[in-house]
Amino acid sequence: MPASYVVQSGDTLSKIAARFHLPGGWTALYQRNRQVVGRDPDRLRLGTVLRLR
Numbered sequence: 188m189p190a191s192y193v194v195q196s197g198d199t200l201s202k203i204a205a206r207f208h209l210p211g212g213w214t215a216l217y218q219r220n221r222q223v224v225g226r227d228p229d230r231l232r233l234g235t236v237l238r239l240r
Contacts, residue, residue, distance in 0.1 A: 194235040200228050207239055 188207050200213035209216055217228045220237045224230075 188239055190238065190240050192237045192239055194231045194233055194237065196233060198231055200224075200231065203237065203239075209239065 192203060192207070194203075200216050203209075204211075204213040204216045211218075213228070216237065216239070217224060219239075220235075223235055223237065
């Protein structure tokens with residue numbers, strides 16, 4: 188699994204978490220990246236770099 192992922196068009200946290208089989212699912216991904224995602228986990232910005240590990 189890569190260490191990071193760049194948000195693309197159509198991505199959601201749940202899709203990204205499922206794609207990389209992340210333990211804890213989208214909620215764990217959100218907690219790990221809350222500072223860059225912001226208050227609303229449903230509003231991902233294109234080009235945002237998310238930490239996967």
